[in-house]
Amino acid sequence: MTAEPQHTWPVPPPNGYTVDDLFALPDLPPHTELIDGSLVFVSPQRDFHTLVMYLLESGLRRTVPERFRVRREMAVVLDPHNVPEPDILVLRAEAVRDRRQTRYEASDVVLAVEVVSPDSEARDRDSKPGKYAAAGIPHFWLVEMAGDKDHPVVHEYALDPVTKEYVPAGIHRERLKTTVPFTVDIDLTEVDRL
Template sequence: MTAESVEHRPHWPVPPKDGYTVDDLFTLPDLPPHTELIDGSLVFVSPQRDFHSVVIDLLAAGLRSTVPSELRVRREMTVVLDRRNGPEPDLCVVRAESVVDRRQTRFEAADVLLAVEVVSPDSEARDRDTKPHKYAAAGIPHFWLVEMAGEDDHPVVQVYERGEATGTYALTGIHHAQVKLTAPYGIDIDLTEIDRL
């Protein structure tokens, strides 16, 4: 191995004995964009498919079109669940007072009413299992899981609500063409609009 090849290798951070913390997530230099912290481990995401990007745009526009003044819609922001978990939902609906300035990089779980994950090939297990479990445990009342389905690769939105007695999510609906809900606020999103984006 030449000195030149050693110089061009990436420098990967060595994890601490007990894993990383949320403080590390926000202070380690040169982390790739959209790095998440799950159970004290840094998770680097792969480049996203067009479906992922377009669905986030479609849902963000739909959520914002009816969002009440006391709430805000944000995309790809870290949500601090606890000391060792800082995932980055694709979308979240947060309390307006939790948006403090334009340099903000995170929200606390207590400020989030809805977390949305659009499933990607590299994150299927995290999006379907790990993150919903952690979001529910942190008290986030609503969760959406969005997947690509059918011959036309359209989005399917699975809507979950957290039960107070159980502290877990229960499926309340599966939406193929339209998401029309009253909680966490009045929402009406035409999923077929993806064909125009």
């Protein structure tokens, strides 16, 4: 009889993990996030998630001005106990220091994008947008799967500087066309051809 493999999971400190802990703990699974001082392990994604990330990333890269850069699944330090990995982010070009960089500061990010997954619905819809807004990230897109053909629907939000909360700025069903943070025009139905 074969013994089950033993996993040794790190025991959290009394006040939760910090940014420094996240980047110092050995052998964490890829794309581990830090949310409210807790480690969050990412589950396997749906095909929809991968296709939409590719579609949005390539669409943003086509028109991104020189002053910005597009990244996917990179750690963003919001505060000492919150380091999520937005599915896609647009950041200021000067924030990119070298190719070994593992994280960015919230102040460098101008757009955070989350594609909703079954295992992370509450985090993607409730927790993360509030944390991104509180950290001052000016723009946020939430992407849902909808309709008979499971097409992406992009909910666009802008930061209200007074309340530090996101306010709806648009809903995009077949075409994502906006001028903030720069001019973007992405045919969302392209997902059928990927």
